[in-house]
Amino acid sequence: MPVLVRAITYATLFVGFALVFLPSRVLSAMEVVGPPRLGPRQVAGVIVGTAGMAVASWCVVSFALIGRGTPAPFDPPRRLVIHGPYRHTRNPMYLGAGLALVGAALFYENGFLFAYAGGFLLLMHLVVVLYEEPTLRATFGQDYVKYSEHVHRWWLSP
Numbered sequence: 001m002p003v004l005v006r007a008i009t010y011a012t013l014f015v016g017f018a019l020v021f022l023p024s025r026v027l028s029a030m031e032v033v034g035p036p037r038l039g040p041r042q043v044a045g046v047i048v049g050t051a052g053m054a055v056a057s058w059c060v061v062s063f064a065l066i067g068r069g070t071p072a073p074f075d076p077p078r079r080l081v082i083h084g085p086y087r088h089t090r091n092p093m094y095l096g097a098g099l100a101l102v103g104a105a106l107f108y109e110n111g112f113l114f115a116y117a118g119g120f121l122l123l124m125h126l127v128v129v130l131y132e133e134p135t136l137r138a139t140f141g142q143d144y145v146k147y148s149e150h151v152h153r154w155w156l157s158p
Contacts, residue, residue, distance in 0.1 A: 004061070006072075007060050007061070007064035008064075010070045015056070025102070025115075042107050044103075044106050045108075046103065046104055046107060047103070048100075049099070049100045052100035052101075053100050055092055056092075056096030058085050059086070059096060063077050063081055066081045066083055067079050071093060075141075080136070087157075088151070088157055089151065089153070089157060090154075091154060105117060133148070
C-alpha cells in the first residue's frame, strides 16, 4: 500500500477514535447536544478546530512525502522530518489535535472537552518524553540531537 494511503488511513483511525469517538461517547452519556444557536463561541470553535485539523493533516502529509512513513509507531518515517510545520515546533501534530479538541470545546461550550484536551496534551507530552524522543535519538542520532537543539518541543521556535 502506498505510504500516503497508509498515513491517511492510520491518522484517520487515530483521529476517529481519540478525537471523535471517545469525546462523542462521553458527551452523549452527559446528554450534551449541539448548541441551541450559533454564536461567537461556535464560530471561534469552528475556526480553531479547523486550524488544528489543518496543521495535523499537514503533518500527516509531511510524514508520508518527506519522511516516507506514517504517524503510527509501527510504520514510522524513515527520514527525519524537519520541514513544513516541523520547522517551527517538534510536535505540531499533537498541537494540531489539541487545537481541534479546544475548537470542539468552544463549539459545545463544554468544560469536559477542555479538560479532555488538557489530558490529551499531557498524555502526549509523556509519550513524547518517554518514548518518541529516545526513539528518535536512537534512530536518527546526531541529526535529531541537532534538530532538537534548534526547535522547541512545544513552543514555536523563532
